[in-house]
Amino acid sequence: MHDDTIAPWKVPLTEAEHSVILYALAVAGLAMIAYFIKSWTSRNEVSPRYRTSVYASMGITAVAFLSYVLLVIKFDLGYDQHGSRWLPNSDAMLSWTPRYMDWTVTVPMLMIELIGVAMLAGPAARRVRFVGIGAAFLMITTGYIGGVVIDDGESLGGLALWGSISGVFMVVLYIVIIYVMVGSRRQFADGEAIGTYTNACILLLVTWFVYPIVFGLQGWGHGGAVTTWMQVLLSAADIAAKVGFGAMIHKVAKLRTAADVRDHEDTHPESVWWSSVKVSDAVLPPLSESVRASAQGAPRVKRPR
Structure with missing residues (x-):
């Protein structure tokens, strides 16, 4: 083991560092599956118009949960205890790299989740979604090349070059998020939805600085101390960007559903509630002319006496 190694998966850990990392990974994984279950059980609280965001959130947390299961397993298998120290073996690298695989899928899906409740529709929504998904994918992929592929993550030049390229795509992604946020603030009808959507965008912008x-x-x-901080920060950022952000977007979806019902732009079979406050009544869709005529003209069935 070289003292000048910079790859975090090649660094020995103390008992405390090993315990803290395992705790962070396990908590993050449990948070993902917990929010996936919550999203699944509450998906019908949202109008079909905004349900794309709910399904995107479910996909994000499902992929992240599977990633954290692999991270925990490989972290457990990737270190051998020697006295009071844990020394990495060939599996230790896989206690890191699944994060990039997770992000390659989930970060583009975060853009789908964000745009799904925005004031964008038709070609405008498709263009912004295409740019956002593309920038997110390239940001993660180029970061993976510099952080893992080039010289097994040990090249400072590779980190600097590919990190800079990844940073360019990150700037594009930030521009997309700010554009969507500002545009939606001008058009949202519900004031609380405006504030929540803005906070969700800000949370994403701030959280992504961690990476x-x-x-x-x-x-x-x-x-080991640097490696521990890296694992803990990434786990905390994942919870904020996937669970915290998802909860805010779900609230916006419910508030927009309620606003559409109140403005007679849509219907919803159940009352919409938020924080034990009813924000709209249940409104059923009107019967079609054929159904109404059929109901009115249906022969009456005589009941036996």
């Missing part, structure tokens, strides 16, 4: 910070730590520091 380049951790990427930079890979080239800056050595030792």
Whole structure:
């Protein structure tokens, strides 16, 4: 084991560091499956118009949960205990790389979730979604090349070059998010929905700063303490960006559903509630002319006496 290694999966850990990382990984994985179950059971609270965001959130947390299951397993198998130290073996790398595989799928899906409740429709929504998904995919893929592929993550030059390229796509992604946020703020009819949507966008913008910070730590520091901080920060950021963001978007979807019902733009078979406050009554769709005529003209069946 070289003292100058910068790949976090090649660094020995103390008992405390090993325990903290395992705790962070397990908690993040449990948070993902818990929110997936919550999203599944509450999906019908949202109008079909905004349900794409709910399904995107379910996909995000399902993929992330599976990723964290693999991370926990490989972290457990990737270190061998020698006295009071845990030394990495060939499996230790897989206690990190599944994160990139997770992000390659879930970060583009976060853009689908974000745009699904925005004030965009038709060709405009498709264009913004295409740019957002493309930028998100390229941001993660180029980061993976520099952080893992080039010299097994040990090349400072590779980190700097591919990190810069990834940063360009990150700027594009930020521009897309700000564009969608500003445009939606001008058009949302519900004031609470405006505030929640803005907070959700800000949460995403702030949380994503953690990832380049951790990427930079890979080239800056050595030792178990840095590795521990990297794992803990990434786990916390994942919870915020997938669960916290998802909860806010779900609230916006419900508030927009209620606003559409109140404005007679849509119907919803159940009353919409938020924080034990009814924000709209249940409104059933009107019967079609054929159904109404059929009901009116149906022969009466005589009941036996």
